[in-house]
Amino acid sequence: MIQALPLVESGAADAFGLEPRHLALCCASHSGEPVHVGGVREILARAGVDESLLHCGPHPPIHDESARDLVRRGASPAAIHNNCSGKHAGMLATCVHRGWPPAGYWSPDHPLQREIGATLADLAGVPTSSIDHAVDGCGVPAFRLPVTRFAHALARFVGTDAADGGRSAACSRLFRAMTGHPELVGGTGRFCTELPRAAPRPLLAKAGAEGFYAVAWRDDSGRGIALAAKAAGGDTRSRDFAVTEALHQVGVLDARGVAKLAAFHAGPLRNHAGEPVGRLTSLMNLEPR
Numbered sequence: 001m002i003q004a005l006p007l008v009e010s011g012a013a014d015a016f017g018l019e020p021r022h023l024a025l026c027c028a029s030h031s032g033e034p035v036h037v038g039g040v041r042e043i044l045a046r047a048g049v050d051e052s053l054l055h056c057g058p059h060p061p062i063h064d065e066s067a068r069d070l071v072r073r074g075a076s077p078a079a080i081h082n083n084c085s086g087k088h089a090g091m092l093a094t095c096v097h098r099g100w101p102p103a104g105y106w107s108p109d110h111p112l113q114r115e116i117g118a119t120l121a122d123l124a125g126v127p128t129s130s131i132d133h134a135v136d137g138c139g140v141p142a143f144r145l146p147v148t149r150f151a152h153a154l155a156r157f158v159g160t161d162a163a164d165g166g167r168s169a170a171c172s173r174l175f176r177a178m179t180g181h182p183e184l185v186g187g188t189g190r191f192c193t194e195l196p197r198a199a200p201r202p203l204l205a206k207a208g209a210e211g212f213y214a215v216a217w218r219d220d221s222g223r224g225i226a227l228a229a230k231a232a233g234g235d236t237r238s239r240d241f242a243v244t245e246a247l248h249q250v251g252v253l254d255a256r257g258v259a260k261l262a263a264f265h266a267g268p269l270r271n272h273a274g275e276p277v278g279r280l281t282s283l284m285n286l287e288p289r
Contacts, residue, residue, distance in 0.1 A: 001027040001157065001174050001206065002123065003140070006115050007090045008170040012097035016046040023177035024184040026090030029207055031187025032061025032081040039184065040085045047093035054079035055106045056088045056138040063187050084138035086184075091140070106139045113141050120145070123153035137209060151228035154216040158204055159224025175216075178204050191240045191264050198257035199247075210234040213243050217252060240264040241280050249286040 004026040007013050013023060022043050030036035044051055058077040060067040070077060079085060088106075095102045095112055104110050108117075120143055121128040133141040145153070157171045178185050179202040186192030186207070195205040195215070204216040211231025219225055227246055231239040244265040247253040258265060268276035 001178060001204070002120050002153065003027075003087055003116050004090050004174055005119050005167070005170055006112060007094045008173055009167065010094055010098055012047075012094045013173075015097050016043075016093055018043065018046065018093070020173075020177040021181050021184055022046075023090075023174055024181035025086030027174060027178050027206065028086045028185045029083040029192070030086055030184060031063035031066070031190060032083065033063045033066045033187050036086070036184065036187065037061075037080050040080055040089050043086070043089040043093060047089070047096050049089070049092045049096060049102065051078075051080055053092055053102050054082070054085055054088050055140075056082040056084045058082060062190075082138060084136075084140075088138065088140075106141075108133055108141045117141065117143055120153060123156045124149040125152055125156075142209075147228045147230050150214070151226045154204075154214055154226035154228060155224035157224065158216040158218055158226065159222065175202070175204055178206070191236075191243075191261075194261060194264070195244070195247075198260040199253060200257065201252070203252070207236070207239075211236065211239045213239050215243060215247065215252075237280075241266070241282075242284065245282045245284055246286055249284065 004023065007026055008023070021039060025036065025039045025043065028036070041051070056079050058079050059082055060070065060077045061081050062083055091105050091112055092102055095105050100111050105112050107113060117131055118128050121131055124145055126145070126149055132144045134144065136142040158175050179196055182193045182196040182205070192205050192207050196203045201217055206214045208214065211234040213229045214226070216224060216226040227243065229239060229243050229246070231242070241264065244253065244258060244261050248258050266279050266281065269278045269280070271277050
């Protein structure tokens, strides 16, 4: 969602008539279902960008049926099916609007990536020079921050006083897009889609690679609160369980919401015969602040 801020703050989203559903895709790690692929193509078309400029690389859709449909049609996965294609489409749209060269938009030296890094540093409250980066699976810089500073950035992002200089309106616009269209942020059966649906309040929920997860919401006064989690082993099972359990313990998810997320939480573990053989249990004990 922070990578999408320049798209909104620059005026590109308005210039190209992007709707909330498009903005949700620009913040997504989507499943490559037809609704996702079609939406990304709309973003590119409205910005006048050719699909061939997507640098994220091809992989089969995460959604099994969509992947099987490609095989049945004899088609090969393309960059548009990449779970990050929406983010890349938003980046390309920003470059077109700002007059920046689309070539190399993924490079850490490109003005777009420098702006994204500076925006993250501002929200996290750290010097830009302190943020290192690696290369993400989709090719753009993956910025490195302590988990607590990223949580701080998320809390400022969703708070009604997100930042100075009018940034609050841009953050709120992306927050509404993500919470209003969780099916576009993730996809069918995905934790990023089912978690917001299970929460009794608007909840921003977004997975990252290697067991990272970001959750943020507003309290009744409009103050931003956030949870950032990182599974040391990089797996999704412990990550999704820990996020669900933590949100339950601090009161964001009630018992009904947790029950809706049983498949990601303490639902029974089954063997290949379908028999329940165990369940995950929590060793966490969090105190709400």
